[in-house]
């Protein structure tokens with residue numbers, strides 16, 4: 001007898017009436033009318049069974065610190081960085097671990113089972129690195145946490161940052177990070193990109209840099225990132241995060257840049273909730289949207305994911321680990337309102353992000369780990385529209401979180417007694 005059989009599910013690609021059979025934590029069959037018995041059979045009632053949500057860009061060392069030591073008054077990225085600088089010396093390893101674990105609890109209830117988190121390596125004690133490495137082990141049974149060594153205050157600008165970053169990698173951090181637009185000069189920014197890509201090539205690491213997170217159209221480090229990705233043969237292994245300056249760049253320059261990125265196999269991550277609030281703060285009216293050119297990057301064949309970036313920290317007061325909220329904001333900011341556009345936004349928080357993280361065995365197909373989410377929705381667009389309730393979250397074939405269906409009672413004469421939300 002197998003462990004689990006899901007009956008009558010709808011998959012994100014539109015297939016309906018699908019059964020999913022699981023044995024020993026793995027999917028063994030995905031088909032209509034599977035003839036098998038299982039320890040647990042669940043009727044999906046034609047609702048959406050999706051692979052888990054994946055957050056391609058997050059900061060778990062700062063999450064849930066909102067208001068300490070004070071609130072970001074200007075709402076800008078730079079005040080957020082300054083505030084984080086004030087907060088960092090006050091953090092203990094225990095407090096970072098406790099907050100990160102609390103956030104992972106939220107994530108699991110929302111069906112978010114893989115997160116790429118940057119971790120600040122600016123502090124020579126590497127307290128946050130130690131804390132998040134510990135958290136990565138704690139959550140391993142139920143959530144894949146991938147860590148990026150992130151020199152928040154600049155690789156060349158901040159004394160000791162390169163050494164700290166290398167030590168973080170040696171301790172077990174997975175990915176090489178960077179922040180070229182925060183170096184002292186554009187030349188230093190370009191040099192940091194070169195150094196970090198060469199380090200990643202030497203150590204066979206993935207790269208994910210905060211890149212051009214500014215409204216300045218002259219911030220063009222993504223061009224250098226694409227150049228070194230191509231030069232070093234790092235295609236599909238290098239990601240530019242944020243890329244907000246692209247929003248303000250000249251169209252003629254972007255017409256050259258996007259094909260260069262596609263040629264170099266550079267991935268892109270937009271963080272719609274955060275950059276719609278952080279960017280454009282010096283504009284009067286019209287105010288720019290602070291998001292990179294998502295549909296144009298996708299049309300060029302570039303893998304584009306959406307990240308949550310921040311939840312209740314010096315940069316963002318809100319958030320709950322709900323990647324459907326992220327997808328909805330990305331959809332609105334990029335005006336991706338066609339059927340194909342809305343489906344692409346769902347993919348930006350699932351399959352596209354999984355590809356960028358290079359997750360092994362992701363997706364609802366035979367042979368993969370039995371990780372999936374049953375949603376109170378008919379399809380991916382319906383899921384975004386309703387920020388659909390995650391009825392059941394499965395990890396390796398076991399239910400690890402459940403939320404009752406969202407149904408409101410209605411007390412209006414002549415109308416139904418309840419409404420599904």
Ligand code: FE2
Nearest residue numbers: 057059210309
């Ligand atoms: Fe970020």
